[in-house]
Amino acid sequence: MTLEITGRSAAEIAASVRGLIERGTLIPGDALPPVRDLADDLGVNRNTATAAYRQLTQAGLVVTRGRAGTRVADLAAVAQEGFAADSVLRDVATGNPDPALIPDQSRALAGMAGHRVLYGEPVIDRDLERWATGWMRADLAPADVRLTVTSGAADAVERLLSQALVRDDAVALEDPCFLTSIHTVRVGGYRPVPVPVDEEGMTVAGLRAALEQGVRAVVCTPRAQNPTGVSLSERRAVELRAALSEHPYVLVIEDDHFSMLSRSPFRSLIGPDHKRWALVRSVSKFLGPDMCLAVTASDPDTADRLAMRLTPGTTWVSHLLQRLTLALVSDPAVAAGIAHAGDHYADRNAAFAARLTALGIPTYAGDGLNLWVALPVAAREVSELLMRRGWLARTGDEFSLGSVPSTRRLRLTVHDLDDADAGRLAADIAAAVRAAGGRLRPTQVE
Structure with missing residues (x-):
């Protein structure tokens, strides 16, 4: 042409x-x-x-x-989390928390009080800042920590990247990757560099290769990685910190999205001497997606740059929302409910993984809201067969950046299924695998 x-x-x-x-x-x-x-x-x-x-x-x-x-550039839309619009199928692809386990906000709302906030006042509510300082500092090696509040984790990651990068800069992303991270990098005009994820988290060889390609930022999920459910092992965290120690000015962003719900210990990529870093914790998984608030702890320079993008009078996070968050996380009954929710997600996912394993589809239940299911046949074909049986599932290729094959993976959100529906879905997946020509190896599960 x-x-x-x-x-x-x-x-x-x-x-x-x-x-x-x-x-x-x-x-x-x-x-x-x-x-x-x-x-x-x-x-x-x-x-x-x-x-x-x-x-x-x-x-x-x-x-x-x-x-x-x-x-x-390809500006095609990236798949997003949430319910499928206008579907009559039972949606097991949502990635949503269980609405029944989201704390009731009515009592906290009724009891909220405080002075009226005007232009020019501090961006962070002082009481929330005091609570969040303890929450964040407990898991960080660097001594000098500054806090910022943003409208959720995606907002924090977008602002962190934009204050440090320009279009076409390279960003290391886990592969398979959280859909929102793929979307953020694409919309920002950055160049994603995939880093494979295995059973211990982001691989060292993959990170070193990305650093050699000149990535300016690394986005990592230290636990409950979406979609795999993998959490960093202690050994892997040590090895990744060693690799990053040779590149102290690469911005490291840790998205600890599952935080209070996680059954895994927090292990960080951020070493004590790393120069540019940020730990982001959203409240959306345990207080509800509509609670658009995340706390970001970072080094002073990154905090100053991030604060410049949160100028009072334009884009600060509502102090009403900040005080509501503090009221909820300070309530012992809410704290007990969050702990119960974390146990519920872990137990229901483990039970469904055991069902699939018993039917001949070995499945490991990691941490988080979802299951990452390996199939012996193409996931697209299984997904289409499941649709005929009334189910809407999500295939792994939507999360793939290309370095790790995900065409034989399903990501399922099953924690809100009762035992009868869970049994039916597991049986339907096994039937779909057989219909697609896959071999099942039923296993006795204790």
Whole structure:
């Protein structure tokens, strides 16, 4: 295909390419001419062509893929967590907490009191800050810790990346990866570098390879990794900290999304001397997704940069929400309910994993809200067969960045199924595997 790119300046060339994209002459995935060829065709300096491509990259219209060249960016939507809209099927793909286990907020709301907050007041409620300081500091090695409050973990990660990176910077992500992290990196125009996850968490070889590729940030889930349910082992955490010690200015973001619900100990990638880091803990899993609040602990420089993006009067988190959060987490009855919820998720997932294992589909129940189920056949085919039986499941390829095969995986949210429905779903999965040509090896489970 011959492209009619015109222009003499970088701005004119970029505008010409933008026009081709807007008119549909160029579509996602199409390659642009190499810089040298474009410069020769237009009779301009190569630096001019390079600057034009840089403008397009910063605008998110194209992506640079090394030897694969510069291509039109794919802006297709990334799959998101939550209930499937307009589905008559039983949805076991939601990734949601059990609504019955979300604390009742009515008593805390009725008892809330405090002064009216005006422009120019501190961004963080002082009482919440005192509580959160103890919550966060207990698990961090660095001595100097600063706190920031954001509108949830996704908001925190987006702001942390944007204050440290520019478009086309490389970000190390776990593979398979949390859907929101994939979405955040794609929308931000960053370049994801997959780091495989095994039964002990993010792999050391994968992290070292990503660091060698020049990643500017690493996003990691230290426990209850979504979708796998894996938590970092102590040995793996030590090895990852050693790898990162050679790159102290790479921003390390730990998303401890399951925090209070987790049955696994917290093990951190952040060493005592690491220079740029952030630990993010959201309350959405144990207080409910509508409680859009996360606490971020970070080094002072990162905290200052993050605070600049949370200017009072524009984007601070409501102090009413902050005080409601504090009232809930300070209530012994709520704390007991959170502990019960954590036990419930672990017990129900373990019971369902045992059902599948007994039917010949060996399954390990990790930590978190979901199960990551390995199949002997393609998950897409099993998913389609499950739909005929009334179930809506999520296939592993939605979470894949390409370094780890996930085409034979299902991610299931089953903790809210009663025993009868759980038994029926497990039997239907086994039947779907058989119908797809897979072999089952039933096992006696104690």
